[in-house]
Amino acid sequence: MPAQPSFIADVAEAEAFLAAHPEIVQFEAFITDPSGVQRGKILRRPELLGAYRNGRPLPCSILSLDIRGADVEETGLVWEEGDSDRVCRPIAGTLCPVPWRDSPTAQLLLTSYERDGRPTEADPRHALASVVEACKARGLHPVTAVELEFYLLDGEAAAELRAEPPTAPNGFRQADLQAYLMQDLSDFSGFLDGLYEAAEATGLPARTLISEYSPGQLEVVLEHRTDALRACDDAILWKRLVKAVAENHGYAATFMAKPYGDRAGSGMHLHVSFADADGKNLFAGDEPEGNALLRASIAGLEATMAEGMALFAPNANSYRRFRANSYAPVGPAWAIDNRSVPIRVTAGPPAARHLEHRVCGADANPYVALAAVLAGMLEGVEAGLEPSVPITGNGYAQIAPSLPRHWPEALARARRGEVLKRRLGERFHDVFLTVKEAECDRFFAEVSDRDYAWYLRLA
Secondary structure, rough: OOOOOOOOOOOOHHHHHHHHHOOEEEEEEEEEEOOOOEEEEEEHHHHHHHHHOOOEEEEEHHOOOOOOOOOOOHOOOOOOOOOOOOEEEEEEOOEEEOOOOOOOEEEEEEEOOOOOOOOOOOOOOOHHHHHHHHHHHOOOEEEEEEEEEEEEEEEEHHHOOOOOOEOOOOEOOOOOOOOOHHHHHHHHHHHHHHHHHHHHHHHHOOEEEOOOOOOOOEEEEEOOOOOOHHHHHHHHHHHHHHHHHHOOOOEEEEEEOOOOOOOOOOEEEEEEEEOOOOOOOOOOOOOOOOHHHHHHHHHHHHHHHHHHHHHHOOHHHHHHHHOOOOOOOOOOEEHHHHHHOOOOEOOOOOOHHEEEEOEOOOOOOOHHHHHHHHHHHHHHHOOOOOOOOOOOOHHHHOOOOOOOOHHHHHHHHHHHOOHHHHHOOHHHHHHHHHHHHHHHHHHHHOHHHHHHHHHHOOO
């Protein structure tokens, strides 16, 4: 049986938690599926230690569901397997209280294993783990942070599947575009205070929060981690936290890529660098254009960006973000401290130099997105690639649109790609794309209100 990785929790963690929290009566235990949806079960207090000792069973089909929870039989994870169980084990460091539940509750993340102890290949967290290990084998230790944008919405409108800006407790409903407006932060201070209080209670490293470009749009930076897997765990737990705190304040929160057609989309920006085994930043250097390792990493990202679009933008709505002058990319390019390109090398002291990958929507699965980013960087390093000439000025005026702009096109391009399939694992790559291809077919098979509005009388 394979050796247990360090990110699997020991029972001592659960024993210490139970001793420190005698008030907790139940535990939300869940795995993140390829679409980024959390699925699992609630455990009562007497069941927790058993879960840490032996894992908890969940059906293998849990990793074959589309975003609405329907089976995708083409994955081979339903009837061919008899929908048999897989052992899901707790992830170290993710057991924490959840202050938004009425009943005293905690939560923990799980990851899936086969009966013989091998990682379940369809589990997106394992896909990331395999890429991280490949990086470390070359002496490259990823240091990462996830930056997420989201929209706060009117709760009643969201319940009716409509997006409207929220009304603040003082009665004001913002309608104008007011980027970085401090008054917005004051208007919703009760909600924002609740976010930070919940983040502290759950141990999430939420840092800078700003009001973004559109009414109700906010962005938070999660502190960087030297453990890339934990950085994505943070992002998963943060999204749950934001949604729960919003509901407790009478709002709704969404990480949809584009909830409003005429307003800014929401992105997930990944901040990444490589360090050595002692933590020294290997991207650090005085060269204005970046050192050789940074340049090769950028080149790999440029080379794999098109085949990665289905992973960075995994839903139909994702592609509404990609328009010129929209802070979303249209083609591979990079620059230094320039937000009109998809790969931005940040300003600041050389010791803190890193790149910001700005392609993903906030709806992307963090594990999948970061796995694709690291895979591209590693490909550039190992192949000795050279990047394009860095952009100066307005990238939208200089970059030819070349990335897939529509969901079916992105899925077809991903199927033809070889690099990400090889580096993320052929089985995971196939399961992910099979789920999304089935989801795409189901999406376009439905007749929407827009069909009737455009074509019912005129076609």
